Amino acid sequence: MKSNSKNKDLNIFVTLNPTKGKGIPIAVKDNYLTKGLRTTAASLVLGDFIPQYSATVVKKLEKNGYWVYGKTNLDAWCHGSSTETSDYGPTLNPYDTTRLSGGSSGGSAVAVATGIVDVAIGSETAGSVRGPASWCGVVGLKPTYGRVSRYGVIAMGSSLDSPGVLSKNVTLSAKILKIIAGKDPMDATSSDKEVPDYESALTGDIKGIKIGLVENYFLDEMDDEVKKVVLNTLSVFEKLGAEIVKVKTIDPKYAIGVYTVVQRSEVASNLSRYDGIRYGGKRELFGTEAKRRIMLGNFTLSEGYSDKYYKKAQKVRTLYINDFNKLFESVDVLIGPTMPNIAPKIGATKDQAMFGELADVLAEPSSISGLPAISVPCGFAHDLPVGLQIIGNKFEEGKILNVAFAYEQSNKNDK
Amino acid sequence: MLPLHMNKAIKMTNNKKIYTPVIGLEVHIELATNSKMFCGCPSNHFGKKPNTQTCPVCLGLPGALPVPNNKAIDWCVKLGLVFNCKINKSSNFDRKHYFYPDLPKGYQISQYDDPFCYEGNFLMSSTNQNIRIRRIHMEEDTAKLQHTEIDGKKVSLIDFNRSGVPLVELVTEPDFSSVDDVVIFLQELQRIIRYLGISTADMEKGSMRLEANLSLTPNGKLPDYKVELKNINSFKFLKKAMLFEIERQKDLLLSGKKIIQETRGWDEFKSKTFSQRIKEEAKDYRYLPDPDIPPIELENENIDNLRLEIPELPQAKRIRFKKEYDLSDGVIDILVETKERATYFETAVKLSPKLSKSIASLMVNKNLDKEYPEPAGLVKKLVELEKKDFSSDSDVDQAIIEVIDKNPDVVTSYRSGKGQVVGYLIGQVQKILKGKGDPKLISTKLLNSLHG
Numbered sequence: 086m087k088s089n090s091k092n093k094d095l096n097i098f099v100t101l102n103p104t105k106g107k108g109i110p111i112a113v114k115d116n117y118l119t120k121g122l123r124t125t126a127a128s129l130v131l132g133d134f135i136p137q138y139s140a141t142v143v144k145k146l147e148k149n150g151y152w153v154y155g156k157t158n159l160d161a162w163c164h165g166s167s168t169e170t171s172d173y174g175p176t177l178n179p180y181d182t183t184r185l186s187g188g189s190s191g192g193s194a195v196a197v198a199t200g201i202v203d204v205a206i207g208s209e210t211a212g213s214v215r216g217p218a219s220w221c222g223v224v225g226l227k228p229t230y231g232r233v234s235r236y237g238v239i240a241m242g243s244s245l246d247s248p249g250v251l252s253k254n255v256t257l258s259a260k261i262l263k264i265i266a267g268k269d270p271m272d273a274t275s276s277d278k279e280v281p282d283y284e285s286a287l288t289g290d291i292k293g294i295k296i297g298l299v300e301n302y303f304l305d306e307m308d309d310e311v312k313k314v315v316l317n318t319l320s321v322f323e324k325l326g327a328e329i330v331k332v333k334t335i336d337p338k339y340a341i342g343v344y345t346v347v348q349r350s351e352v353a354s355n356l357s358r359y360d361g362i363r364y365g366g367k368r369e370l371f372g373t374e375a376k377r378r379i380m381l382g383n384f385t386l387s388e389g390y391s392d393k394y395y396k397k398a399q400k401v402r403t404l405y406i407n408d409f410n411k412l413f414e415s416v417d418v419l420i421g422p423t424m425p426n427i428a429p430k431i432g433a434t435k436d437q438a439m440f441g442e443l444a445d446v447l448a449e450p451s452s453i454s455g456l457p458a459i460s461v462p463c464g465f466a467h468d469l470p471v472g473l474q475i476i477g478n479k480f481e482e483g484k485i486l487n488v489a490f491a492y493e494q495s496n497k498n499d500k
Numbered sequence: 501m502l503p504l505h506m507n508k509a510i511k512m513t514n515n516k517k518i519y520t521p522v523i524g525l526e527v528h529i530e531l532a533t534n535s536k537m538f539c540g541c542p543s544n545h546f547g548k549k550p551n552t553q554t555c556p557v558c559l560g561l562p563g564a565l566p567v568p569n570n571k572a573i574d575w576c577v578k579l580g581l582v583f584n585c586k587i588n589k590s591s592n593f594d595r596k597h598y599f600y601p602d603l604p605k606g607y608q609i610s611q612y613d614d615p616f617c618y619e620g621n622f623l624m625s626s627t628n629q630n631i632r633i634r635r636i637h638m639e640e641d642t643a644k645l646q647h648t649e650i651d652g653k654k655v656s657l658i659d660f661n662r663s664g665v666p667l668v669e670l671v672t673e674p675d676f677s678s679v680d681d682v683v684i685f686l687q688e689l690q691r692i693i694r695y696l697g698i699s700t701a702d703m704e705k706g707s708m709r710l711e712a713n714l715s716l717t718p719n720g721k722l723p724d725y726k727v728e729l730k731n732i733n734s735f736k737f738l739k740k741a742m743l744f745e746i747e748r749q750k751d752l753l754l755s756g757k758k759i760i761q762e763t764r765g766w767d768e769f770k771s772k773t774f775s776q777r778i779k780e781e782a783k784d785y786r787y788l789p790d791p792d793i794p795p796i797e798l799e800n801e802n803i804d805n806l807r808l809e810i811p812e813l814p815q816a817k818r819i820r821f822k823k824e825y826d827l828s829d830g831v832i833d834i835l836v837e838t839k840e841r842a843t844y845f846e847t848a849v850k851l852s853p854k855l856s857k858s859i860a861s862l863m864v865n866k867n868l869d870k871e872y873p874e875p876a877g878l879v880k881k882l883v884e885l886e887k888k889d890f891s892s893d894s895d896v897d898q899a900i901i902e903v904i905d906k907n908p909d910v911v912t913s914y915r916s917g918k919g920q921v922v923g924y925l926i927g928q929v930q931k932i933l934k935g936k937g938d939p940k941l942i943s944t945k946l947l948n949s950l951h952g
Contacts, residue, residue, distance in 0.1 A: 118563045237563040244791035273567045354788050357606025358560045386786035
């Protein structure tokens with residue numbers, strides 16, 4: 086079978102669903118619990134873990150006529166932006182199999198990019214949906230923190246984690262978000278804000294909308310071609326009648342530190358339940374990256390250090406939130422590149438303990454601020470896909486989806 | 501003779517040093533809410549088949565998230581209000597990390613920086629001493645370990661029914677210097693908890709757990725060590741353990757030895773405390789505000805409403821009963837022991853206000869409230885008794901004393917085996933009582949006296 090060979094060549098799925106179900110096939114990242122279907126988080130620690138319950142997102146999808154086709158590969162425990170930390174090997178980029186798919190939701194991005202499924206569920210802590218979407222040329226939506234229930238999603242950084250959608254077009258992302266969003270009595274951090282009909286709000290009309298172009302997201306060290314491709318989108322938006330204003334945010338590089346400290350602290354805590362007593366294997370089975378994060382996180386939470394690191398990081402986090410709040414007083418959405426570069430070669434993460442944090446620098450500020458963002462394909466650089474990032478204010482998924490949709494439609498027409 | 505404590509003081513002075521105990525308490529109380537602290541499983545775990553009341557949340561399965569039980573939070577705040585605590589309008593839960601097989605998540609959800617209740621106090625009515633309450637916070641219970649043998653192999657089993665049961669921790673400042681005061685405080689705490697209906701506070705079932713931190717000071721200053729007395733499940737044993745510990749520490753200090761900072765238990769068979777765990781260094785729990793639980797905001801209105809729900813508590817009842825019914829302290833203590841008994845008493849008194857003392861007496865001396873579940877029944881019985889117009893208890897007692905006094909020969913012959921003379925004595929008693937004595941009562945009391 087075509088799909089099977091793609092899966093084999095590119096290493097997209099950790100587990101395929103052996104029972105053929107009715108409904109529309111959907112791929113689900115292997116950090117979502119699926120009742121009766123092995124869930125590993127791409128770690129040998131959970132190599133034989135069969136969940137007793139399903140994540141809320143999975144339940145909602147099944148209730149709405151979707152069938153879990155398979156569980157996609159990811160960086161083990163979502164620790165990374167390449168899928169290279171997966172204990173089941175990296176997922177390769179379908180545009181160039183010597184390159185990485187990105188991560189951590191790499192398997193989900195490639196499942197969509199190869200056409201095995203039209204939609205895949207991913208998850209973000211910072212950049213794990215947007216990044217691989219950008220590198221694999223698909224749409225990647227990261228909703229507002231709390232918009233979608235985290236119940237049954239293996240936790241990475243609990244104050245940052247957000248389920249997300251990867252899809253072949255914007256409409257599908259809007260459709261799926263409507264299904265999975267909403268208050269979940271099992272997740273105290275989920276919002277009870279009403280869920281709008283995102284799909285019917287996709288008018289493509291963005292006349293008069295104010296788009297803030299984040300100047301300082303075009304980093305000095307950025308790939309020039311990527312820069313060019315992203316800046317080319319401006320003429321499209323202008324043609325659609327949007328108003329472009331140049332804005333500056335707090336330097337995104339400070340978000341790297343904030344994100345790293347907060348995320349590592351929460352990782353160390355969240356991984357402490359994997360003690361091998363009730364389920365799963367022993368802690369020796371944790372890979373190098375997980376071990377590194379556990380050690381760093383426990384250090385930043387230690388007595389005497391938590392003020393210096395964790396609490397300080399939370400303070401800087403507030404500065405970012407305030408900065409975004411101020412920006413959204415004068416613009417509707419912010420745009421910039423999703424990733425500063427194209428998909429890197431296999432092995433790029435070797436000896437690069439901070440690979441993910443550096444690669445995701447343009448996702449981290451919005452993630453630590455809990456904002457929704459979407460990456461939409463906007464062209465190619467060096468023959469590899471590039472993503473345009475659109476960031477919205479809290480709970481304004483509708484707005485970023487519509488801006489992305491308008492771009493997608495007009496881009497299609499231009500071709 | 502000098503009072504005991506003076507004797508001790510003199511003895512210690514001879515050794516050139518007087519030591520005063522410094523005692524602080526930590527009490528854990530399992531709340532009797534319907535469901536657990538962070539999930540929907542039933543919280544009543546006592547005697548239930550192991551691991552039948554569990555779910556992904558209290559088993560710490562991957563992806564499971566805690567959702568706080570608002571009723572438990574309300575009850576914790578209520579207890580804080582009783583102890584005049586300040587209430588944190590905005591507080592949060594924290595993760596307290598340590599590895600142990602009974603802790604499925606690798607951390608316990610507790611409260612660190614911002615407990616629901618802090619800086620309260622309790623006035624000891626016996627001594628008028630003010631005991632400061634440091635904090636009252638909310639946390640979750642751990643699972644229960646059972647070390648046993650299966651097929652000749654030693655195994656440790658884990659029962660997760662208890663995992664996640666709401667637990668309130670009350671911490672006092674080290675303000676106690678008397679072992680008796682500690683017990684009085686703890687007993688009153690138990691009564692208050694039961695009056696509030698927030699826990700059975702049953703120590704044998706582990707729903708109230710006591711911990712005393714005890715050290716000795718030669719100069720009134722806080723010593724640089726403390727010994728934790730832990731895992732003791734009765735007031736009696738705690739008292740014994742504290743008394744033993746005071747002597748043990750005194751002996752060590754007097755002989756110039758340093759006391760080890762450790763946790764000690766009580767061995768009832770050997771009547772001594774024993775070392776359970778030595779604290780080598782301060783544990784680092786790596787506290788982290790739990791990102792899964794948004795901060796808990798308490799409105800003034802909520803707090804006021806909770807205050808209104810607090811019933812009249814034992815001490816207020818004691819004062820009022822004294823004033824309204826003029827009963828002795830001993831009788832009042834027994835009447836207010838439980839809210840139900842106090843209510844029974846007052847319901848009965850309402851039916852027959854003039855009989856308050858007799859009602860109290862029937863309840864306290866004869867436990868007649870147990871025989872008559874409805875207060876009205878007791879009052880009816882009492883009115884019947886009054887109607888017969890029998891002589892009072894004390895008159896009967898007086899008459900018996902008189903008769904025994906006046907008839908030493910008859911008494912001697914009764915005691916030497918002549919049972920039939922009892923009839924004569926009863927007649928003599930009735931004579932004094934002018935025939936108004938209850939024959940059954942006279943015979944019982946008379947026989948008691950003769951045998952006594």
